[in-house]
Amino acid sequence: MLPLSRALLRRHSVLPGFDLALGFTLLYLSLIVLLPLSAAFMKTATMTWPAFWDAVTSPRVLASYQLTFSASLAAALLNVAFGLVIAWVLVRYDFPGKRLVDALVDLPFALPTAVAGITLTALYAENGWIGQHLPFKVSFTPLGVFVALLFIGLPFVVRTLQPVLEDLSQEFEEAAATLGADRWQTFRRVILPILAPALLTGFALAFARALGEYGSVIFIAGNLPLVSEITPLMIISKLEQHDVAGATAIAVVMLLLSFVLLLVINGLQAWTRQRQGQ
Missing domain, CATH: 1.20.5 (Single alpha-helices involved in coiled-coils or other helix-helix interfaces)
Known part of the structure; x- marks a missing residue:
């Protein structure tokens, strides 16, 4: 039966x-x-090796690699830190306007990237609401690229951490406090190891999103050769010049580098879960 x-x-x-x-x-x-x-x-x-090498190692392309990967890495790391704080506040505390703040986290998801880029450029320009009060220039500099990548990557970290924090029982914290641990020890030895896989996942998502971002960065970057050109812009430039093979060559290099970095991040996630299991 x-x-x-x-x-x-x-x-x-x-x-x-x-x-x-x-x-x-x-x-x-x-x-x-x-x-x-x-x-x-x-x-x-279809390209010869010398043509491929020239396409992917020209000075402007190398400068774009450096800016794209360094800004994406820095933005993802900073988003992990602030995303953890924001997710913790949204999960553990009740305050007026909490739903509004929670909805604002999703704004980069819903807002068209071109609109986000124009808005950030207007805010951080030398005569903008924020830029006019800053002692340094943001728009049309590599710092502007970093700001745009911060904006588009934050929701990935917050939304990855929120479900984990909601399922995290406060009994662990109470037990640690009973054993004499202070707040910092409780966070470092009890909470952080549990959140580590989610933090790595949020970092990987924010980092991968930043690597391929174009719309929100193109306006605020200024696109100065060897200064504030990102790699997606170099691909678009090659396509506009009808150099499809050169564009795909740069895209393949980006794809391979991104794959290796994400493979390393996934390996760290697996190692962290294995340590937690043990």
């Missing part, structure tokens, strides 16, 4: 079977992810 019941359950299940679901998953990923990536690699393969 038991095998018959299982067969009937599979036959009358609302969800599709494993074979159908797996086939649909592979087909969808192939059309949306693998096919475009394969096209980039195949187009790059």
